[in-house]
Amino acid sequence: MSHTSEALENIIAEVKTIFSAHLEKQKFRKTPERFTILEEIYRRTDHFDAEALYIHMKAQNYRVSRATVYNTLELLVNCDLVTKHQFGENTARYEKAYGYRQHDHIICVNCGKVLEFCDPRIQQIKDMMGDIMNFNVTHHSLNLYGTCKGECGSQASEN
Amino acid sequence: MSHTSEALENIIAEVKTIFSAHLEKQKFRKTPERFTILEEIYRRTDHFDAEALYIHMKAQNYRVSRATVYNTLELLVNCDLVTKHQFGENTARYEKAYGYRQHDHIICVNCGKVLEFCDPRIQQIKDMMGDIMNFNVTHHSLNLYGTCKGECGSQASEN
DNA sequence: TTGTGTGCAAAAGCTTTGCATGTTG
DNA sequence: CAACATGCAAAGCTTTTGCACACAA
Numbered sequence: 001m002s003h004t005s006e007a008l009e010n011i012i013a014e015v016k017t018i019f020s021a022h023l024e025k026q027k028f029r030k031t032p033e034r035f036t037i038l039e040e041i042y043r044r045t046d047h048f049d050a051e052a053l054y055i056h057m058k059a060q061n062y063r064v065s066r067a068t069v070y071n072t073l074e075l076l077v078n079c080d081l082v083t084k085h086q087f088g089e090n091t092a093r094y095e096k097a098y099g100y101r102q103h104d105h106i107i108c109v110n111c112g113k114v115l116e117f118c119d120p121r122i123q124q125i126k127d128m129m130g131d132i133m134n135f136n137v138t139h140h141s142l143n144l145y146g147t148c149k150g151e152c153g154s155q156a157s158e159n
Numbered sequence: 160m161s162h163t164s165e166a167l168e169n170i171i172a173e174v175k176t177i178f179s180a181h182l183e184k185q186k187f188r189k190t191p192e193r194f195t196i197l198e199e200i201y202r203r204t205d206h207f208d209a210e211a212l213y214i215h216m217k218a219q220n221y222r223v224s225r226a227t228v229y230n231t232l233e234l235l236v237n238c239d240l241v242t243k244h245q246f247g248e249n250t251a252r253y254e255k256a257y258g259y260r261q262h263d264h265i266i267c268v269n270c271g272k273v274l275e276f277c278d279p280r281i282q283q284i285k286d287m288m289g290d291i292m293n294f295n296v297t298h299h300s301l302n303l304y305g306t307c308k309g310e311c312g313s314q315a316s317e318n
Numbered sequence: 319t320t321g322t323g324t325g326c327a328a329a330a331g332c333t334t335t336g337c338a339t340g341t342t343g
Numbered sequence: 344c345a346a347c348a349t350g351c352a353a354a355g356c357t358t359t360t361g362c363a364c365a366c367a368a
Contacts, residue, residue, distance in 0.1 A: 030368095051356090068325075126303055146289065149293050
């Protein structure tokens with residue numbers, strides 16, 4: 001087993017512990033489906049939608065329903081193990097959140113490619129605006145849209 | 160006629176001229192429906208969804224269809240007279256764009272209230288990230304989510 | 319054992335499409 | 344008058360809900 005996949009197994013173990021504690025605290029049940037979905041999400045590296053997750057699990061012969069996928073995604077978003085995005089499409093996209101630095105996204109409107117970036121100024125803006133507008137700012141979403149220069153000619157969606 | 164509504168009439172005249180030029184340039188037809196929808200949008204002050212616009216026009220006995228509302232909204236977004244947002248819901252929201260300073264949004268997740276703010280650091284981030292990621296950044300979306308302190312107790316949606 | 323969670327299928331909600339008709343250029 | 348835009352209704356997609364059964368506590 002390579003170093004990186006070993007690290008992944010560790011992360012999966014950690015997030016399962018966190019999820020378990022969260023379920024316990026909220027008096028929700030610890031079902032095998034919930035942990036399986038969590039694990040599937042953490043084995044992905046992309047920005048997926050609920051249907052892609054459902055299809056992928058069905059393809060592996062898991063017995064799971066869309067309802068449970070949506071339900072579990074919401075639970076995971078609530079305990080900050082998964083983040084939910086809207087990249088200007090009609091469908092929500094998700095990605096694992098634990099152990100990954102908070103980041104924002106830059107999206108190519110031609111090919112659908114999604115890249116990630118960090119900028120400390122966002123935190124400053126959140127703090128300042130929460131102060132000015134008298135809001136308790138809990139999270140944010142920053143998406144930059146444009147075209148990747150040169151390398152992209154297609155219309156397909158990626159990542 | 161008050162000063163402010165006079166200003167509004169002027170803006171409406173201006174945006175109609177802009178839209179007209181855009182349609183001409185793109186070889187699209189200048190139909191009365193398209194201009195009526197544009198005017199309706201510019202008489203609003205909120206962040207509305209397509210259905211609300213459609214309903215409001217039907218209530219005024221305009222003969223218009225959802226298809227035309229969606230089609231025209233897209234045309235108006237394309238020529239920067241209207242901006243389209245996703246405030247973390249499943250429905251897209253729109254607002255007029257011409258003559259209004261570019262701004263971002265802070266959304267109360269309890270009551271749905273939407274406030275607007277400006278911060279010059281966003282432009283700096285766009286420029287820098289476009290440079291670093293080799294993207295031609297054309298637009299962006301920044302939403303801050305949280306709760307408005309004190310004043311909000313309801314669950315309803317506003318603005 | 320009790321009630322929450324699940325799978326399945328149907329419903330709901332937003333958006334797009336097909337088709338016949340109307341209207342612009 | 345030819346092509347495009349429209350209204351209407353139906354279809355498409357994503358997400359939610361209802362119900363009977365399964366299973367965690």
